[in-house]
Amino acid sequence: MESEVKTKDKKNKFEILDKSDDLYICSRCGTCLAYCPIYKQTLNESFSPRGKMSLLEAINKGKLKYTDKVSEKLFTCTTCNLCKEECPSGVKLDEMINIAKSDLIYAGKYPEVLDMLKKRIKQAYNITFDSNAGRLDWTKQLPESDPEKYIKKEADVVYFVGCVSSFSPRSFGIPRSIVQDLDSAKVSYTLLGEEEWCCGFPLISSGIKDVIGDLVKHNIEAVKSKNAKLLVLSCPSCYHTWKYEYNKYSGKEIDFEILHISQYLLRLIKEGKIKLNSLSGKVTYHDPCDLGRNSGIYEEPREVIKSIPGLDFIDLPSNRELSNCCGGGGNLESINQTLASKIALAKADEIIETKADIVITSCQQCNRTIDSSLKKKKKETGTKVKVMDLPELVLQSIQEQKAEN
Amino acid sequence: MVEMNKILDINPVDLLVTVEAGVITESVSKAVEHLNLFFPPDPGSMKSSTIGGNIAENAGGLRGLKYGVTKDYVNSIEIVLPTGEIVNMGSNTVKAVTGYNFVDLICGSEGTLGVITKATLGLLPIPADRASILSFFKDMTDAAKTVIDIVAQGVITATLEIVDKVTINAIEDFLKIGLDRTVGAMLLIEVDGQKGATEIEADIVLKVCKSNNALSVRKAKNSQERDKLWEARRAALSSLSRIKPSTILEDATVQRSRIVELVEAVDGIAQKYNIMIGTFGHAGDGNLHPTILTDLRIPEEAEKTEKAIEEIFKATIALGGTLSGEHGIGITKAQYLKLELSKPVYDLMEKVKNAFDPNNILNPGKMKCVWNS
Numbered sequence: 210m211e212s213e214v215k216t217k218d219k220k221n222k223f224e225i226l227d228k229s230d231d232l233y234i235c236s237r238c239g240t241c242l243a244y245c246p247i248y249k250q251t252l253n254e255s256f257s258p259r260g261k262m263s264l265l266e267a268i269n270k271g272k273l274k275y276t277d278k279v280s281e282k283l284f285t286c287t288t289c290n291l292c293k294e295e296c297p298s299g300v301k302l303d304e305m306i307n308i309a310k311s312d313l314i315y316a317g318k319y320p321e322v323l324d325m326l327k328k329r330i331k332q333a334y335n336i337t338f339d340s341n342a343g344r345l346d347w348t349k350q351l352p353e354s355d356p357e358k359y360i361k362k363e364a365d366v367v368y369f370v371g372c373v374s375s376f377s378p379r380s381f382g383i384p385r386s387i388v389q390d391l392d393s394a395k396v397s398y399t400l401l402g403e404e405e406w407c408c409g410f411p412l413i414s415s416g417i418k419d420v421i422g423d424l425v426k427h428n429i430e431a432v433k434s435k436n437a438k439l440l441v442l443s444c445p446s447c448y449h450t451w452k453y454e455y456n457k458y459s460g461k462e463i464d465f466e467i468l469h470i471s472q473y474l475l476r477l478i479k480e481g482k483i484k485l486n487s488l489s490g491k492v493t494y495h496d497p498c499d500l501g502r503n504s505g506i507y508e509e510p511r512e513v514i515k516s517i518p519g520l521d522f523i524d525l526p527s528n529r530e531l532s533n534c535c536g537g538g539g540n541l542e543s544i545n546q547t548l549a550s551k552i553a554l555a556k557a558d559e560i561i562e563t564k565a566d567i568v569i570t571s572c573q574q575c576n577r578t579i580d581s582s583l584k585k586k587k588k589e590t591g592t593k594v595k596v597m598d599l600p601e602l603v604l605q606s607i608q609e610q611k612a613e614n
Numbered sequence: 615m616v617e618m619n620k621i622l623d624i625n626p627v628d629l630l631v632t633v634e635a636g637v638i639t640e641s642v643s644k645a646v647e648h649l650n651l652f653f654p655p656d657p658g659s660m661k662s663s664t665i666g667g668n669i670a671e672n673a674g675g676l677r678g679l680k681y682g683v684t685k686d687y688v689n690s691i692e693i694v695l696p697t698g699e700i701v702n703m704g705s706n707t708v709k710a711v712t713g714y715n716f717v718d719l720i721c722g723s724e725g726t727l728g729v730i731t732k733a734t735l736g737l738l739p740i741p742a743d744r745a746s747i748l749s750f751f752k753d754m755t756d757a758a759k760t761v762i763d764i765v766a767q768g769v770i771t772a773t774l775e776i777v778d779k780v781t782i783n784a785i786e787d788f789l790k791i792g793l794d795r796t797v798g799a800m801l802l803i804e805v806d807g808q809k810g811a812t813e814i815e816a817d818i819v820l821k822v823c824k825s826n827n828a829l830s831v832r833k834a835k836n837s838q839e840r841d842k843l844w845e846a847r848r849a850a851l852s853s854l855s856r857i858k859p860s861t862i863l864e865d866a867t868v869q870r871s872r873i874v875e876l877v878e879a880v881d882g883i884a885q886k887y888n889i890m891i892g893t894f895g896h897a898g899d900g901n902l903h904p905t906i907l908t909d910l911r912i913p914e915e916a917e918k919t920e921k922a923i924e925e926i927f928k929a930t931i932a933l934g935g936t937l938s939g940e941h942g943i944g945i946t947k948a949q950y951l952k953l954e955l956s957k958p959v960y961d962l963m964e965k966v967k968n969a970f971d972p973n974n975i976l977n978p979g980k981m982k983c984v985w986n987s
């Protein structure tokens with residue numbers, strides 16, 4: 210395939226040659242080995258965070274070139290950022306790895322799958338092979354299935370669904386629950402339909418930076434055209450990108466509020482607009498990396514769960530800042546499915562250990578990987594744990610009232 | 615080796631645990647915690663270091679003064695010799711004097727004599743009670759004198775850590791836990807043992823601090839405060855490493871009675887070369903970690919650093935100390951071996967190496983010094 214992702218603007222040299230402070234600050238102490246999900250499954254130092262820093266230092270010093278092998282090591286990362294969280298020396302591992310990915314793209318050494326990804330996003334504005342006109346297909350099975358209902362000219366709130374929830378049938382439950390949650394709270398909201406374009410996260414996190422500008426510009430305009438005061442997102446990666454990257458790429462401050470659905474649900478609950486009714490069972494919560502560690506949202510999802518009467522909440526052994534990745538991050542699944550699956554199974558073990566009946570997460574990607582790994586565990590051991598996304602749990606609690614009435 | 619990570623046997627009657635060499639240090643203590651036992655050597659890297667590596671390095675930790683180092687807890691080992699034989703060395707009895715003490719030879723041999731594959735390690739009961747004390751001083755000299763006096767008063771503390779002004783400020787920049795930036799030194803002390811005994815010992819420590827002109831001294835009120843203090847100590851190196859791109863951690867060790875002189879010598883060297891040195895360490899063991907903060911990418915800085923390091927080594931040896939208390943010699947310190955070892959002793963080391971590894975295939979070059987002067 211012709212190279213899609215290699216940028217045309219010729220850089221003078223690789224960025225890693227200019228940014229070596231963190232490579233030196235990294236003392237190779239090995240703390241990251243105790244946390245990196247890739248290392249814990251492979252036990253291979255060259256895939257570990259400190260191994261990656263050693264490779265990059267060698268490149269910085271001119272002792273090593275960006276080769277296919279180096280590329281494999283750098284791209285084998287879930288971008289969960291637990292290494293950065295725990296690094297005693299404060300090494301900005303995420304930045305260094307992203308710089309290296311950008312360099313590798315320029316060097317033409319990157320996983321082939323990225324060519325396809327960029328092509329799809331450039332042509333169809335989403336990460337799938339489907340036309341962007343299919344953005345609302347998931348609404349068809351809703352009680353009110355008229356897609357027109359969900360596209361208003363103006364509204365207080367815009368709900369940005371995200372590519373995975375829009376196009377992957379396994380995730381349709383999430384946006385379907387969200388619109389029903391919002392309906393129950395009588396919120397004036399709209400979706401963007403085919404005017405919703407990929408947020409750009411899959412490109413940014415892969416070091417591809419040349420398409421992102423158009424996506425950012427279009428998406429900001431699309432939200433503004435609705436005169437919305439608030440943008441709500443359910444995908445933590447979309448949320449993170451909107452909240453922390455869009456300002457950088459658009460060059461100006463965004464003047465509407467941006468909330469993750471967990472934050473917005475909590476607000477609606479506190480304002481009394483969502484009425485929650487008693488459910489039962491033991492519930493635990495998985496912190497998605499892009500929502501927790503990478504965006505600092507830990508308490509809102511827990512508060513939402515705890516506002517539902519009758520549930521018995523228990524945290525996972527590793528929670529909040531220390532939450533273990535589900536294996537679904539950083540394109541790892543398309544690069545090394547076996548490894549991603551091993552990480553997911555380790556996560557499943559941790560969930561099963563809590564003896565919870567339900568594990569809640571707040572990310573369509575985590576939801577899917579955790580669901581798959583728990584199903585494998587069920588076959589092996591018979592343990593049954595249900596996976597639900599936070600808005601699905603909230604909807605169940607809302608509808609419980611209807612059943613009682 | 616990291617895949618050999620099984621705990622093979624726990625024997626609470628004999629206070630022993632048998633592990634494969636790739637077991638992570640911290641997981642040994644975790645595996646026996648439910649039996650109220652622990653594995654005392656606790657190097658800073660215990661979350662990621664392996665037992666095999668700890669034995670090969672004879673790793674220390676914060677509790678060395680009272681509990682010793684790794685070699686004090688290795689009863690027996692299985693090693694693969696470089697000539698191919700798989701052998702067991704040592705004994706799981708409390709005492710054993712049968713033949714040479716090969717286990718102690720392997721401990722700290724830095725992988726030059728054999729590949730450790732299995733080890734039977736000693737355990738101890740977890741102390742019933744602990745008390746932590748924090749004391750500030752106007753300078754490192756007062757703090758170092760206090761260290762000497764505490765032990766002289768008959769108190770063998772579990773930990774007795776010193777932290778200098780540069781390091782206090784680095785920790786405070788990083789953790790923001792309210793340490794006094796104006797003081798010249800701080801001591802962090804922990805006593806452990808039976809309830810009652812720890813109170814008596816803590817009182818003695820408090821008195822000794824005061825009689826050595828401590829600016830302030832106090833006992834941690836509860837376990838949260840205690841954890842915070844130790845978090846501060848554990849953050850020492852990492853906080854320093856945030857200041858400059860290169861962090862050179864040294865490991866100079868003297869007898870406890872000479873610690874004041876070592877502190878003053880390091881201070882003099884920092885001034886002479888106009889380099890930034892943060893010093894902290896296991897003062898109770900006479901083991902300091904003077905940490906040079908620099909940027910080795912700048913040739914003049916690299917040159918100054920090399921000279922300063924050599925002077926620290928020479929000063930340490932002049933005080934009757936040793937090049938390395940717990941970090942080892944490896945390659946970077948190998949050239950300094952001749953400062954400490956006599957020629958006949960070094961020759962003997964070479965003969966031992968040759969007896970184990972006639973083909974010189976294990977870590978060639980480690981602890982190898984060119985003896986031309």
